[in-house]
Amino acid sequence: xxxxxxxxxxxxxxxxxxxxxxxxxxxxxVQRWGEPRETIDVDATLLTGLVGEDDYIQxxxxxxxxxxxxxxxxxxxxxxxxxxxxxGVGLDIALGSLPFEELVVDRSSxxxxxxDAPLRTCSAEDLLVLKAFAAREKDWVDVEGxxxxxxxxxxxxxxxxxLQPLVELKQEPEILxxxxxxxxxLEH
Numbered sequence: 001x002x003x004x005x006x007x008x009x010x011x012x013x014x015x016x017x018x019x020x021x022x023x024x025x026x027x028x029x030v031q032r033w034g035e036p037r038e039t040i041d042v043d044a045t046l047l048t049g050l051v052g053e054d055d056y057i058q059x060x061x062x063x064x065x066x067x068x069x070x071x072x073x074x075x076x077x078x079x080x081x082x083x084x085x086x087x088g089v090g091l092d093i094a095l096g097s098l099p100f101e102e103l104v105v106d107r108s109s110x111x112x113x114x115x116d117a118p119l120r121t122c123s124a125e126d127l128l129v130l131k132a133f134a135a136r137e138k139d140w141v142d143v144e145g146x147x148x149x150x151x152x153x154x155x156x157x158x159x160x161x162x163l164q165p166l167v168e169l170k171q172e173p174e175i176l177x178x179x180x181x182x183x184x185x186l187e188h
Contacts, residue, residue: 002114002115003085003087003088003089004027004028004039004040004041004042004089005028005113005114005115005117005119006085006087006089006115006117007042007085007087007089007091008024008028008042008044008113008117008119009115009117009119010085011042011044011085011091011093012024012119012120014059014060014063015044015046018059020046020047020056021046021047021102021105022044022045022046022047022105022120023044023045023104023105023108023120023121023122024042024043024044024108024119024120024121024122025043025044025045025094025104025121025122025126025127025130026039026041026042026043026092026130027039027040027041027042027043028042028043028113028119028121029121029122029127030127030142030145030146031113032111032113032121032124033121033123033124033127033146033149033150034127034142034143034145034146034148034149034150035142035144035145035146035148035149037142037145040089040090041089041090041091041092042085042089042090042091042092043092043094044091044092044093044094045093045094045096045101045104045105045122046093046094046095046096047096047097047101047102047105048095048096048097049097050097053075053076053095054072054076056081056095057071057072057075057076057081057095058072060081060083060093061081061083064083064084064085064086064091065083065084066082066083066084067082067083067084067090068082071083075093075095079094079095079097080092080093080094080095081093081095100129100162100165100166103126103162104122104123104126104130105122107122107123107125107126108120108121108122108123108126109121109123124146124150124153124154125154125155125158125159125162126162127142127146128143128146128147128154128159128163128179129159129162129163129166131143131146132159132163132175132176132178132179133163133166133167133170133175135172135175135178140178140182143179143182144182144186147182147183147186147187148186151186151187152187156183159179160176163175163176163179164176
């Protein structure tokens with residue numbers, strides 16, 4: 001885990017030096033808000049907008065090795081830049097442009113991780129939205145961990161308001177039903 005935290009701190013230093021708006025999501029945010037679990041990579045949202053992302057991509061490719069061939073083209077089409085820190089830790093950087101992604105970054109805050117590393121992570125509510133939207137089994141496990149650990153401290157109206165249009169876009173309204181089912185099961 002220490003290598004992941006170091007890789008995240010290094011990525012944060014690069015983003016901060018560039019004046020970029022970003023935050024960590026995924027496993028690092030789960031460490032803060034949910035049931036801690038091992039994570040092997042760093043997931044981040046970097047606000048790039050829909051034009052001009054090449055400047056971001058090229059700057060990051062100068063700082064890190066790509067994990068796949070033609071990582072820049074993959075990032076342009078799939079909106080995720082796949083990099084590797086010098087330690088070998090994977091860096092998955094989502095190129096954010098949606099209003100929700102901007103909210104996620106705006107609502108993010110610093111949290112001091114081990115090694116005295118303050119890292120900017122998304123809020124518990126935004127983590128719930130991201131994890132529920134992904135809707136993989138491991139994401140639902142993370143959702144349950146956040147619900148348990150943050151019992152009574154979650155703004156559910158915000159979560160529903162942000163998740164509703166995303167699940168409509170994905171055409172999977174059952175995601176909201178599943179989130180409510182798990183919430184009802186875990187909140188007493």
